[in-house]
Amino acid sequence: xxxxxxxxxxxxxxxxxxxxxxxxxxxxxxxxxxxxxxxxxxxxxxxxxxxxxxxxxxxxxxxxxxxxxxxxxxxxxxxxxxxxxxxxxxxxxxxxxxxxxxxxxxxxxxxxxxxxxxxxxxxxxxxxxxxxxxxxxxxxxxxxxxxxxxxxxxxxxxxxxxxxxxxxxxxxxxxxxxxxxxxxxxxxxxxxxxxxxxxxxxxxxxxxxxxxxxxxxxxxxx
Amino acid sequence: xxxxxxxxxxxxxxxxxxxxxxxxxxxxxxxxxxxxxxxxxxxxxxxxxxxxxxxxxxxxxxxxxxxxxxxxxxxxxxxxxxxxxxxxxxxxxxxxxxxxxxxxxxxxxxxxxxxxxxxxxxxxxxxxxxxxxxxxxxxxxxxxxxxxxxxxxxxxxxxxxxxxxxxxxxxxxxxxxxxxxxxxxxxxxxxxxxxxxxxxxxxxxxxxxxxxxxxxxxxxxxxx
Numbered sequence: 001x002x003x004x005x006x007x008x009x010x011x012x013x014x015x016x017x018x019x020x021x022x023x024x025x026x027x028x029x030x031x032x033x034x035x036x037x038x039x040x041x042x043x044x045x046x047x048x049x050x051x052x053x054x055x056x057x058x059x060x061x062x063x064x065x066x067x068x069x070x071x072x073x074x075x076x077x078x079x080x081x082x083x084x085x086x087x088x089x090x091x092x093x094x095x096x097x098x099x100x101x102x103x104x105x106x107x108x109x110x111x112x113x114x115x116x117x118x119x120x121x122x123x124x125x126x127x128x129x130x131x132x133x134x135x136x137x138x139x140x141x142x143x144x145x146x147x148x149x150x151x152x153x154x155x156x157x158x159x160x161x162x163x164x165x166x167x168x169x170x171x172x173x174x175x176x177x178x179x180x181x182x183x184x185x186x187x188x189x190x191x192x193x194x195x196x197x198x199x200x201x202x203x204x205x206x207x208x209x210x211x212x213x214x215x216x217x218x219x220x221x222x
Numbered sequence: 223x224x225x226x227x228x229x230x231x232x233x234x235x236x237x238x239x240x241x242x243x244x245x246x247x248x249x250x251x252x253x254x255x256x257x258x259x260x261x262x263x264x265x266x267x268x269x270x271x272x273x274x275x276x277x278x279x280x281x282x283x284x285x286x287x288x289x290x291x292x293x294x295x296x297x298x299x300x301x302x303x304x305x306x307x308x309x310x311x312x313x314x315x316x317x318x319x320x321x322x323x324x325x326x327x328x329x330x331x332x333x334x335x336x337x338x339x340x341x342x343x344x345x346x347x348x349x350x351x352x353x354x355x356x357x358x359x360x361x362x363x364x365x366x367x368x369x370x371x372x373x374x375x376x377x378x379x380x381x382x383x384x385x386x387x388x389x390x391x392x393x394x395x396x397x398x399x400x401x402x403x404x405x406x407x408x409x410x411x412x413x414x415x416x417x418x419x420x421x422x423x424x425x426x427x428x429x430x431x432x433x434x435x436x437x438x439x440x441x442x443x444x445x446x
Contacts, residue, residue, distance in 0.1 A: 072326055072329065137277065
């Protein structure tokens with residue numbers, strides 16, 4: 001209770017879905033923080049000091065101590081600022097399911113999505129198929145619930161919703177319609193965007209698109 | 223809540239040679255929880271495996287109270303949360319920062335350290351030098367994290383120690399087969415000492431698969 005908010009810093013890179021997860025979690029808990037943007041071509045000495053092993057954002061620095069890995073940070077935020085709303089359920093089995101899906105999202109969404117907007121042209125159809133398969137799996141898990149967390153927005157919603165700011169990019173550069181394949185998931189996206197914590201934390205999809213184009217120009221197809 | 227769980231059947235679907243599967247054996251033994259173990263043949267997946275882990279169809283899977291949980295690190299946290307009274311050995315500390323650190327190290331083990339060592343042990347001539355360099359780097363960062371502690375968990379075995387079973391036990395076997403010197407007392411004295419404490423810990427010792435069988439298993443894979 002009365003946790004000190006004055007020393008919360010987030011090292012971020014604005015197009016990163018992983019950084020957005022942390023922003024949403026902090027917003028959900030009403031924690032004020034300082035956000036510092038990192039430049040990937042020139043990582044700050046603070047980032048290298050706070051995450052020497054992976055040298056990646058997001059890093060949450062709380063009272064001078066770093067916490068790394070986005071879902072790890074989300075759990076940390078839930079534990080330290082343990083007032084409502086809770087991000088993880090209290091039941092151990094439900095918590096295990098939330099962590100399982102968080103892990104699934106971590107292992108699949110970014111990598112499959114990247115192949116869609118920046119993958120080799122000759123592999124595009126296969127990449128699209130794999131990406132849609134992953135979204136379909138997630139839509140199945142959502143089922144008829146308003147959120148992955150059930151009636152309340154929670155950990156799995158936080159884990160996935162940032163990637164939706166990339167949907168416009170996947171669709172435009174990948175030439176596909178996500179809504180045609182996973183309409184329920186798109187419905188969930190709209191529901192999440194009605195929450196202030198999400199709307200404030202996600203950049204406009206067109207800004208992500210501009211970033212993706214510049215990235216592709218600079219790095220080529222990977 | 224914890225006591226009523228003691229009466230419910232606990233099942234583990236696993237593979238005896240897999241360190242990921244073994245993590246679950248170690249965790250349940252440390253908590254003193256009896257369980258039924260089924261050996262899975264991944265080339266011929268059982269109906270149970272397909273039922274209990276439809277998403278990945280992999281082991282390990284824990285079945286408890288009719289619910290199934292997959293992904294070894296997820297299962298470890300579940301076990302720690304369910305069997306959590308004073309008599310049970312806690313895997314995670316209470317303090318949120320140290321919990322976050324432990325989870326970070328578990329993830330780093332799986333995402334970076336284990337793959338680096340595994341790659342080095344199975345690398346071909348061409349990629350060997352670079353793979354070995356990465357493996358040694360990975361072991362160094364792990365040793366740096368251990369510092370002067372007896373275990374990663376401090377005085378007692380913690381979540382990171384359980385997750386590091388591959389380092390404590392599997393590495394010595396795999397490096398011997400590959401003819402490499404990765405985790406040795408000369409190169410990593412502190413980490414080596416930890417590995418000896420680990421494999422001689424009374425509960426861990428009983429939970430690890432027999433060395434000669436594990437050696438034979440991986441040696442046979444190396445020949446393919």
